[in-house]
Amino acid sequence: MCMKVILGSHARYLITTEMLLLAVFMIGMLIGSISSAYASSAQVEKSHQATTDLTELSLEELMNIEVTTVSKKPEKLSDASAAIYVITQEDIRRSGMTSIPELLRMVPGLFVGHIDANKWAISARGFAERYAKKMLVLIDGRTVYTPTFSGVYWDAQGTMLDDIERIEVIRGPGATLWGANAVNGIVNMITKTAGNTQGALIGTTFGDREDKVINNVRYGGMLGDDGHYRIYAKYFGRGSFDDASGHKAADAWHQFRGGFRIDSDLSETDSLTIQGDAYHGEERETLTLPILIPPLSETLIDTIGVGGGNLLARWNHAVSDNSDTKLQFYYDRTKRKNAQLGELRDIWDLDFQHRSKCGMRQEIIWGFGYRYTTDRHDNTFWISFDPPNRNDHLISAFVQCDIKSENRSRLTVGSKFEHNSYTGFEIQPNVRFLWTPGIRDTMWASISRAVRTPSRVEDDARINYDAVVIPGNLPGLVSVFGDRGVKSDELFAYELGWRTNPMDALSVDIAAFYNVYNKVIALRLGESFFESDPTPHIVFPIETGNFESGHTYGLEIAANWSVTSKWRLAAGYEWFEQRLRIKEIDQTSGAVVSRLIEQSYPRNQFHLLSRFDLPNDMEFDAALYGAEGFIPPLSFPRIPGYFRLDLRLGWRPTRDIEASVGVRNVLDDRHPEFAPGLREKATEVPRSVYGKVMWRF
DSSP, X not given: OHHHHXXXXXXXXXXXXXXXXXXXXXXXXXXXXXXXXXXXXHHHHHHHHTSOOGGGOOHHHHHTOEXXXXXXXXXXXXXXXXXXXXXXXXXXXXXXOOSHHHHGGGXXXXXXXXXXXXXXXXXXXXXXXXXXXXXEEEETTEEOEETTTTEEOGGGOOOOGGGXXXXXXXXXXXXXXXXXXXXXXXXXXXXXXXXXXXXXXXXXEEESSSEEEEEEEEEEEEETTTEEEEEEEEEEEEOOOBXXXXXXXXXXXXXXXXXXXXXXXXXXXXXXXXXXXXXXEEEEEEEEEEOSSTTSEEEEEEEEEEEEEEEEEEEEEEEETTEEEEEEXXXXXXXXXXSSOEEEEEEEEEEEEEEEEETTTEEXXXXXXXXXXXXXXXXXXXXXXXXXEEEEEEEEEEEEEEEEOTTSEEEEEEEEEEEETTTEEEEEEEXXXXXXXXXXXXXXXXXXXXXXXXXXXXXXXXXXXXXXXXXXXXXEEEEEEOOTTOOOEEEEEEEEEEEEEEETTEEEEEEEEEEEEEEEEEEEEOOOEEEOSSXXXXXXXXXXXXXXXXXXXXXXXXXXXXXXXXXXXXXXEEEEEEEEEEEEEOTTTOOEEEEEOOOOSOSEEEEEEEEEEETTTEEEEEEEEEEOOBOOGGGOOOBOOEEEEEEEEEEEEETTEEEEEEEEXXXXXXXXXXXXXXXXXXXXXXXXXXXXXXXXX
């Protein structure tokens, strides 16, 4: 009862704080819209015409979409020397997906597994788990990677999907430019400028299971002659998944989110972007927590309070097409509260970069940054930090040089230099080579070093994980202990890639990789000891350390085929193998032994997407996903292989009106995609239907 009171009070605090922050945003934007009411309709129409329409691009033009994640500068997708895939706004619209994690299913070589209705495991090239410690995720240049558990709270990341211009996904390291934790991949979500979201939008999605209701409202207008703004509000309520017996689980959730963006041209060479978001919501989960009195566990339906906000400002100074300067600052606040832990985290980040051309064939990009992070944790018996409050600093600098030659090749060399509060100084270099032997082929290769820094949990936390029965009268407590001496994970990555257009209607992108991991942070069982507080018991410690090493390798293939002018197919396939070993202590002899880790990531996975334009402005879209069975980390029961089929029927009589209906998971009543933690109840993805209506005016 006490826990419910605390939780309820926290939820009210979240609503008050975030609603207040959002009200400030909305009032400011409404004042701006009133002040700019004199803007003519012609100006608004001109802004509409400036919007790039990816629905009308040919296959060749899609390959020439500009991306920025690989080199921190605009370059054609076909010229990027990395395994990159772009999800366009048209892909988003026709997917029928309603959340960012679900959109990532269409990326070749990226694993997306639902843990329950409000949690996902997302990773590239192995090491899939809830927080995906080796994946860096950014939204408009703002990192959403949390230092608490090393990973991403996917339930807290969202915006109106219609406002996303594209999602750039790199499989493989990108630490030279983006820093530590960009080890196995980068997800960079880039939203549209305010000038490309003018006018009003109202949309609603409703369904029987997964998407109970999703409501979106957005309005964009002009600020004077050289500026634009937009404001948006979004609410969703998502239903529960099923448990293994087919009954509804207690994992439904709902969330409210709102925000704004302002883009202004200060001069012919200077532009300013200011944007922010705020959110709050509640999620449910079923937990089984250890206790030190019989029956040594208790099961409860827990409510997780989530909330936070962010504010970002970015100044761009463009001297020419080959020279520019960027200065960015953002502030981010994250709040979470459940039965196991309360967390409040603030991040301040400053980033500067400069790009210039040196001579006819060389270009240098360099920069530096500083990040200050402060956190406060409300410790419980189940999770505790020592100290509960901590301040961390990250100082970084990078330099990268592109050298073009006369034989249609390009060499890229660079390195990131960082000093963090956990492991000190880190260097992360890379060398990339790209060769274009003809107009239809591009080949590239790279060698990189990247690191993943420890999380707070791995550094200074204790997690009382499970209670067990042992001979005698004392209970046993399985506890995970952090270690302040733990070092960063280390990766040496070797990659090869080939992009080709064998004919005008077909493009193929192939990437092969070989990754060598050293000093990977892992867990192993230590020697037991006696503890008297809060009641006498035996502790079976699980130690944190750099106990794991080995290598992974694989092949990724993506293909796009315009079968006709009305029918387009996209396919992706990944083959993955791992050879990872962990050092353990033999509990009988005390000797250190090495054990091979079972395959903890699908060996084979694929997807096939079909986009078909029917007569009378109708659309029929299908998506088939498949993954081979595997055993998730920490030896949970095996996840069986599965196929998932999603269908969508849409009607778009004009560019501004859209309606659609769809069915997800057509082939199964339900299926599991990933295992929960030891404490959470397992749930399975059910079949669901939905309808959607969108109106722009």
